[in-house]
Amino acid sequence: MTPLVAIVGRPNVGKSTLFNRLVGGRPALVHDTPHLTRDRRYGETEYFGRTMRLVDTGGLDPEAAREVIGAGIHRQAMRAIDEADGLVLVVDGRTGVSAIDHELAKQLRATGKPVFLAVNKVDSPANDALVHDFHELALGDAFPISSAHGRGIDALLEAVADAVCGPAPAPEPEPEFDPLFDEAPPEEEKHDDNAPLRVAFVGRPNAGKSSLTNRLLGEERSLVHDVAGTTTDPVDAPFSIGSRNYVLVDTAGIRRKARIERNADIEKLSVTMALSQIERADVAVLVIDAGLGPAEQDARIAGKIEEAGRACVIALNKSDLVTSDAKKSELRELTKDTFHFLPWAPVTMISAARGDGVDRLLDLVDQVAKEHRKRIPTAQLNRFFADVIEEMPPPLHHGHQVTIHYITQATIKPPTFILMCNKPEGMAPSYKRFIANRLRDAYGFRGTPLRIFVKARKDRHKQDD
Numbered sequence: 001m002t003p004l005v006a007i008v009g010r011p012n013v014g015k016s017t018l019f020n021r022l023v024g025g026r027p028a029l030v031h032d033t034p035h036l037t038r039d040r041r042y043g044e045t046e047y048f049g050r051t052m053r054l055v056d057t058g059g060l061d062p063e064a065a066r067e068v069i070g071a072g073i074h075r076q077a078m079r080a081i082d083e084a085d086g087l088v089l090v091v092d093g094r095t096g097v098s099a100i101d102h103e104l105a106k107q108l109r110a111t112g113k114p115v116f117l118a119v120n121k122v123d124s125p126a127n128d129a130l131v132h133d134f135h136e137l138a139l140g141d142a143f144p145i146s147s148a149h150g151r152g153i154d155a156l157l158e159a160v161a162d163a164v165c166g167p168a169p170a171p172e173p174e175p176e177f178d179p180l181f182d183e184a185p186p187e188e189e190k191h192d193d194n195a196p197l198r199v200a201f202v203g204r205p206n207a208g209k210s211s212l213t214n215r216l217l218g219e220e221r222s223l224v225h226d227v228a229g230t231t232t233d234p235v236d237a238p239f240s241i242g243s244r245n246y247v248l249v250d251t252a253g254i255r256r257k258a259r260i261e262r263n264a265d266i267e268k269l270s271v272t273m274a275l276s277q278i279e280r281a282d283v284a285v286l287v288i289d290a291g292l293g294p295a296e297q298d299a300r301i302a303g304k305i306e307e308a309g310r311a312c313v314i315a316l317n318k319s320d321l322v323t324s325d326a327k328k329s330e331l332r333e334l335t336k337d338t339f340h341f342l343p344w345a346p347v348t349m350i351s352a353a354r355g356d357g358v359d360r361l362l363d364l365v366d367q368v369a370k371e372h373r374k375r376i377p378t379a380q381l382n383r384f385f386a387d388v389i390e391e392m393p394p395p396l397h398h399g400h401q402v403t404i405h406y407i408t409q410a411t412i413k414p415p416t417f418i419l420m421c422n423k424p425e426g427m428a429p430s431y432k433r434f435i436a437n438r439l440r441d442a443y444g445f446r447g448t449p450l451r452i453f454v455k456a457r458k459d460r461h462k463q464d465d
Helices: 015-023 068-083 099-110 125-137 153-165 209-217 265-280 296-308 325-338 358-372 378-391 429-443
Strands: 004-008 041-047 050-056 086-092 115-120 142-144 197-202 235-241 244-250 283-289 311-317 347-349 404-411 416-421 451-456
Touching: 004 015, 004 068, 015 041, 015 050, 015 086, 015 115, 015 153, 015 296, 041 153, 050 153, 086 099, 086 125, 086 153, 099 115, 099 125, 115 125, 115 153, 125 142, 142 153, 197 209, 197 265, 197 358, 209 235, 209 244, 209 283, 209 311, 209 358, 244 358, 265 296, 283 296, 283 358, 296 311, 296 325, 311 325, 311 358, 325 347, 347 358, 378 404, 378 429, 416 429, 429 451
Parallel strands: 004 050, 004 086, 086 115, 115 142, 197 244, 197 283, 283 311, 311 347, 416 451
Antiparallel strands: 041 050, 235 244, 404 416
């Protein structure tokens, strides 16, 4: 049986970010329990031929566990710990050791299972000294990592795999192929062209998500009211038009934490569930009140969409209320500035109340979903990439040449590319951004984030200096 590893820790230490990093940003939600119980999320990861199941858990907080919602989250996490073969305790390197960390470490040691201490948010080697304070938890070696940036993940994953899966199998010989002319065997992709497209409408309260859902369905499936927070649980609604099938998901409005009332536990859980729908969706439609214009909170939600690797469309709703050309021009500029980090996401103006632009919105959803699952053949990709390298070779790293042997697309949803390189540590982030921009120039990928990773491969003909 495939071993199970539980990711645990107190709230806001980065457990879900680590989980998404390990499973490729596409967690599999096995069940939804409405109202007061947060989900456990399961996924799989592989490290050098060894497969592990992962379970993401809610934040463990003994104080919060005295409340109804906190108790439900606590029970879910403890069940995950009980059924797991190995445990990863995630702590926050920036805030230091807390009393809750000590309590959790004591509980995990008592299980007798392998426990690995991941000190998160250690974004550079200069901050590695932060891990020393955590040795007092008596959990053995501490692994400095950055879930957001991928730093230190391989070392953690290797240690976990060795403990729960056993030694790595002998590596198979690297297949001999010329990436300019031959096809590398693609990974098996599980995509059913007949499966309905899952579309989540997300945004701040009163942006018109429920009105938009109802407009598309032609009936009041979601309650619409001008009081913020009318929608709490996500509402799934199957919907078909012509030969196209969808599942539309209306979600609760997502406010800043500071704007949620102190004891509004139901709203907190509703926001959590709304954010989880982003990760389950094929396409996330960020709905914005055009009369108010995009705000910082909209940018945060957009960041969650990009982080989850979902296709995205930005819909400026209530656009019938923006009548003057000057106001429309101002709205376009504000939208461009607010979402400067998502230049690939299409923006459309709609009116759910009148139905203006709703058909165009669905067309955009179909287009970005297609781009989200686009695959470029390896031979074609490398012929293109030869021109890219000729245009701008990778910058030197400590005076040494960085050689990219070839590029291949590993997965879809989102499109993910692997650069085989002699010096992965020398691949500058700016050069990866340059490659991403050239990929978009050549192949579109409108409406979807791209992922670019670098892996080591020695030059067969010449050893590095």
